[in-house]
Amino acid sequence: MPRFAHIFEAAADTLNAYYQAVAEVNIESLMGLWIDEEFVTCICADGSHLHGLDNIRAGLAAQLQATPVSIEPLDIRVYDSLGTVVYAIAEAHRPANPAATPSMVFTTYVMVHERGEWRIAHIHASAMPNETATQFAAKMRHGQGPLH
Template structure:
């Protein structure tokens, strides 16, 4: 099998590493996943806009330390082309308190292939509208996957 056949699978590894770093509130690991360029940006579900690596580090550190979460992907759409992968994902952001209600979020991750590795260039997260969040929550309560 040609080497390029597996190139996009590695982008999923970067996304999984992002989820793990968020769950562990490991800011150094989290920031190691971003492309080393000042044009990077992150629009958080709370509406804050973070531009540049230092702004993203500071903003995510404040958010994750104040309200740690684990992220559960519920529905994943992948769009890939040479050198770029875009993930459009419906996610449940679960607070550390297991009794708390998860926040339902639509998140887009833009990843670029740089020097043999997939790196995050942009994240855009938005709260789900109530109707969509209710539909996903119902599926979660009934143990159905996102594709049922």
């Protein structure tokens, strides 16, 4: 019996490509992952709101060049429906400087299926409060999983 690829697996490929582009500070690759619409939005963990492709490009370029990071997903929740996938992820944003402390961030990615490809339509990141980050890390260390 033939094996068919699941349509939502490709959305994970887009998310992985986003993480890779961030780690490489590759703004062209990063922007190639967004839907080609001016309604796109990005709310960054520092509280800045970026609206539209040009504003997102400039804002992310400035942030990543000032403070390069790699993103490690720690807990991923996926909600999918026809044409839309939402990822709710607890992430560690690790600075390029290995001596620096990672930032713990809750991020939601909204992806839409457009012309056969999964594209980012919205990102909303929020810094995890210190107390929550400490509890999250303790549960991860004890193998309980982050949300038990």
